Amino acid sequence: MIEVRDIHKSFGDAHILKGISTTFEKGKTNLIIGQSGSGKTVFLKCLLGLFEPEEGGIAYDGKLYADLADEEKRDLRQEMGMVFQGSALFDSMTVEGNVKFPLEMFTKQSKSEMKDRVDAVLKRVNLIDAHHKFPSEISGGMQKRVAIARAIVMNPKYLFCDEPNSGLDPKTAILIDNLIKEITEEYNITTVINTHDMNSVMQIGEKITFLKDGLLEWEGTKNEIFKTDNEAVTNFVYSSDLFKKVRQMYIKEQN
Amino acid sequence: MNYLASVGSYAIMIREVFKKPTKWRIMKSLIFKEIDELIFSSLGIIIFISFFIGAVVAIQTALNLTNPLIPRDLIGFATRQSVILEFAPTFVSIIMAGKVGSYITSSIGTMRVTEQIDALEVMGVNSLNYLVFPKIIAMLFYPFAIAISMYVGIFGGWMAGVFGGFLTSEDFITGLQSDFVPFHIAYAFVKTLIFAFAIATIPSFHGFYMRGGALEVGKASTTAFVWTSVVIIILNYILTQLLLG
Ligand SMILES: Nc1ncnc2c1ncn2[C@@H]1O[C@H](COP(=O)(O)OP(=O)(O)OP(=O)(O)O)[C@@H](O)[C@H]1O
Numbered sequence: 001m002i003e004v005r006d007i008h009k010s011f012g013d014a015h016i017l018k019g020i021s022t023t024f025e026k027g028k029t030n031l032i033i034g035q036s037g038s039g040k041t042v043f044l045k046c047l048l049g050l051f052e053p054e055e056g057g058i059a060y061d062g063k064l065y066a067d068l069a070d071e072e073k074r075d076l077r078q079e080m081g082m083v084f085q086g087s088a089l090f091d092s093m094t095v096e097g098n099v100k101f102p103l104e105m106f107t108k109q110s111k112s113e114m115k116d117r118v119d120a121v122l123k124r125v126n127l128i129d130a131h132h133k134f135p136s137e138i139s140g141g142m143q144k145r146v147a148i149a150r151a152i153v154m155n156p157k158y159l160f161c162d163e164p165n166s167g168l169d170p171k172t173a174i175l176i177d178n179l180i181k182e183i184t185e186e187y188n189i190t191t192v193i194n195t196h197d198m199n200s201v202m203q204i205g206e207k208i209t210f211l212k213d214g215l216l217e218w219e220g221t222k223n224e225i226f227k228t229d230n231e232a233v234t235n236f237v238y239s240s241d242l243f244k245k246v247r248q249m250y251i252k253e254q255n
Numbered sequence: 256m257n258y259l260a261s262v263g264s265y266a267i268m269i270r271e272v273f274k275k276p277t278k279w280r281i282m283k284s285l286i287f288k289e290i291d292e293l294i295f296s297s298l299g300i301i302i303f304i305s306f307f308i309g310a311v312v313a314i315q316t317a318l319n320l321t322n323p324l325i326p327r328d329l330i331g332f333a334t335r336q337s338v339i340l341e342f343a344p345t346f347v348s349i350i351m352a353g354k355v356g357s358y359i360t361s362s363i364g365t366m367r368v369t370e371q372i373d374a375l376e377v378m379g380v381n382s383l384n385y386l387v388f389p390k391i392i393a394m395l396f397y398p399f400a401i402a403i404s405m406y407v408g409i410f411g412g413w414m415a416g417v418f419g420g421f422l423t424s425e426d427f428i429t430g431l432q433s434d435f436v437p438f439h440i441a442y443a444f445v446k447t448l449i450f451a452f453a454i455a456t457i458p459s460f461h462g463f464y465m466r467g468g469a470l471e472v473g474k475a476s477t478t479a480f481v482w483t484s485v486v487i488i489i490l491n492y493i494l495t496q497l498l499l500g
């Protein structure tokens with residue numbers, strides 16, 4: 001579980017996060033939605049400890065990040081996995097090398113232990129014959145799966161994904177979404193996902209946090225998001241014509 | 256003011272590079288990779304340039320020796336001095352600032368814009384140590400490349416002098432051996448080592464702290480080359496004044 005307590009983050013004069021408090025539960029897919037520029041990535045990077053908020057704090061299973069010693073912060077980092085927007089695979093390494101990297105860096109496992117673990121996670125993300133390919137030789141969807149495999153190889157307690165299905169076709173996007181949800185439940189991970197894809201919201205949105213201009217505007221489940229009267233949320237959710245029609249049909253049905 | 260701030264962040268970067276070292280087993284293979292990339296793959300161009308520069312220095316000296324009272328073996332002497340003191344350490348380093356420097360800036364810059372550096376940081380890796388330290392260590396071997404450059408440069412001068420009919424091989428060698436000051440070699444290698452540090456770290460700095468996309472990676476490489484060359488030229492002046500002046 002991650003508790004976020006009134007965090008503020010600025011870059012120079014630009015006040016990006018203006019006091020956000022929320023809780024992300026274990027074993028659930030927590031979604032952060034909001035317009036481009038609303039501060040989703042900055043928020044996620046605060047959760048990751050890449051940015052330190054000027055005010056407020058973040059507690060991971062009760063441990064306040066700011067209170068930890070450097071050593072403990074490092075240990076906590078190793079309990080986190082991150083899937084970046086552009087996958088961020090190391091392009092000088094093969095698929096296998098990428099997934100093995102955290103193990104080589106931070107564990108004392110033997111070669112065969114590492115190989116078994118890498119095989120297991122690559123199998124988990126349904127990639128079985130790409131071990132020796134380089135990131136530039138595989139498709140975007142495969143890169144995302146390698147990134148997920150790399151993020152979970154250390155058995156993280158916390159998994160963060162920045163727009164995991166941007167740039168993917170709708171079918172592959174759903175596969176990736178489902179994969180993240182399954183992994184979250186299977187390993188009881190606290191997962192936080194940035195997205196502006198309404199399909200993801202419908203598919204895996206167990207808890208949805210809507211950010212607007214650096215503030216938390218609305219929070220709820222995927223069922224609630226279609227019923228809410230909050231104008232900012234409805235404007236965002238029904239920004240596409242297709243969804244507008246769906247909503248009209250939905251309201252008609254209700255009456 | 257901006258420049259001062261950059262110098263400050265550069266100093267902070269250097270300090271970070273030496274903190275929280277990467278596992279030796281991994282670092283070792285990174286160092287070997289960088290030696291290959293930065294040193295071995297540069298030897299071809301270094302040898303090519305040095306040979307012809309040495310040859311041209313010999314020809315220029317020969318053509319300017321119009322006074323019959325000056326002995327021909329001065330050609331060997333002049334070639335040795337210019338190659339050892341300036342052409343090998345300084346001129347070749349400027350070329351390397353372009354070749355090695357642009358490789359360093361673009362490879363680190365690409366990692367920055369594709370969030371690979373963030374990925375390292377998230378895992379708890381000291382990305383500056385991981386990326387820059389092996390380059391600094393690899394560049395410790397740069398003086399060997401410059402030693403080769405000196406040898407080949409003088410050889411080029413000998414070829415041009417002897418086969419161009421300007422002087423005999425014996426005269427050239429007499430010139431080579433006359434008035435030899437061993438400290439000049441020390442001076443040249445001290446310079447080389449300091450330039451090596453500049454070539455490893457200044458382009459790293461420009462790659463590591465860049466923002467933007469592919470276009471900016473290109474711009475950062477150019478900026479890095481300009482600054483590395485400027486720093487080499489200034490350091491060359493200061494070191495020459497300090498060590499020989
Ligand atoms: N390192 C930084 N330095 C300065 N400003 C930044 C930095 N990172 C983000 N910002 C600013 O913070 C604001 C929010 O950016 P952020 O990347 O969090 O948006 P986002 O919600 O993730 O958008 P998108 O959906 O397009 O990814 C933007 O105005 C951006 O310019």
Ligand SMILES: [Mg+2]
Nearest residue numbers: 040041042162
């Ligand atoms: Mg973003």
